[in-house]
Amino acid sequence: MIRPADPDHRPPADVVAFPLRSSDGALAHVSPSSIRDYLQCSLRFYFKRVLGLPEPGSVSLHLGKAVHAGIQAYWIARWRGGDASTEAVLASYQTAFAAHEQEASVSFAEEERETTLAKGESLLRAYCESEHAQTEAKPIGVEVKLQDDFPELPSPLLGYVDLVLSAADGPVVCDFKTVAATPNVELEAFLHEGQLCAYQLLIEEATGQPVSARELVFLVKTKTPKVIVHRLPPADEAARERFWSMAQAMVDGVYHERWHPQPGMHCGWCPYRGPCARWRGGNDVA
Ligand code: SF4
Numbered sequence: 249m250i251r252p253a254d255p256d257h258r259p260p261a262d263v264v265a266f267p268l269r270s271s272d273g274a275l276a277h278v279s280p281s282s283i284r285d286y287l288q289c290s291l292r293f294y295f296k297r298v299l300g301l302p303e304p305g306s307v308s309l310h311l312g313k314a315v316h317a318g319i320q321a322y323w324i325a326r327w328r329g330g331d332a333s334t335e336a337v338l339a340s341y342q343t344a345f346a347a348h349e350q351e352a353s354v355s356f357a358e359e360e361r362e363t364t365l366a367k368g369e370s371l372l373r374a375y376c377e378s379e380h381a382q383t384e385a386k387p388i389g390v391e392v393k394l395q396d397d398f399p400e401l402p403s404p405l406l407g408y409v410d411l412v413l414s415a416a417d418g419p420v421v422c423d424f425k426t427v428a429a430t431p432n433v434e435l436e437a438f439l440h441e442g443q444l445c446a447y448q449l450l451i452e453e454a455t456g457q458p459v460s461a462r463e464l465v466f467l468v469k470t471k472t473p474k475v476i477v478h479r480l481p482p483a484d485e486a487a488r489e490r491f492w493s494m495a496q497a498m499v500d501g502v503y504h505e506r507w508h509p510q511p512g513m514h515c516g517w518c519p520y521r522g523p524c525a526r527w528r529g530g531n532d533v534a
Pocket residue numbers: 289290291292508509510511512514515518519520521524525
């Protein structure tokens with residue numbers, strides 16, 4: 249027999265859905281790194297970009313940032329007619345290395361600081377002597393911040409492009425990667441396709457010119473450092489649509505605050521395994 253409804257004696261109802269608040273600030277803009285973070289693990293995105301839980305620095309990140317500063321100094325000098333000598337590049341690198349030490353929580357093991365510093369110096373020497381650095385092409389943007397509205401997204405797309413070189417048939421987008429071992433360039437191109445596509449879209453919007461090529465420049469931290477340039481054609485229509493679909497999936501997930509663990513190899517270097525293990529659903533972390 250079905251009992252008549254008795255509002256005074258029914259058990260407490262479970263709220264299964266209600267309008268959720270959009271995560272403040274997390275959608276102020278959309279960047280290739282925020283898309284990658286969300287699609288790789290939405291819960292990690294929540295810890296990092298919504299809760300702002302601190303991420304301890306690592307020695308390789310520290311080195312990568314300082315090497316980046318050295319490359320940036322080289323190309324700014326080439327762009328504006330400054331000192332592009334290897335000595336000037338190394339001086340910028342050493343300054344950045346020391347500055348990051350002040351602001352980041354990286355801890356070096358005994359003698360690790362000196363070996364890390366020296367590794368970065370030999371990487372930059374190798375880069376300054378490389379064909380890529382010696383190109384006649386003129387830079388038209390170095391560490392350039394680009395932000396624009398696109399009809400495909402409700403938030404502006406934002407990107408920081410390491411280097412844009414001029415070429416007769418259109419700008420060339422360059423992105424530098426500091427890596428530990430000789431990379432599988434096909435795999436790297438696949439992994440970074442979204443980032444390169446976003447940069448291409450932003451540069452084309454800013455310059456009104458179609459991008460002619462995209463380059464991943466690997467600085468390999470092997471005993472004898474190597475510079476490997478992997479040149480890719482511009483993203484075609486299918487790649488652009490794929491990028492927008494990935495970006496829209498991220499925006500939709502963040503807007504509706506959909507976070508959940510996505511365990512995989514990346515958990516090995518995730519700093520949030522503790523809060524992840526305590527997560528009970530939604531925004532609830534014990
Ligand atoms: S430990 Fe793995 S599943 Fe958990 S938040 Fe980190 S990346 Fe995601």
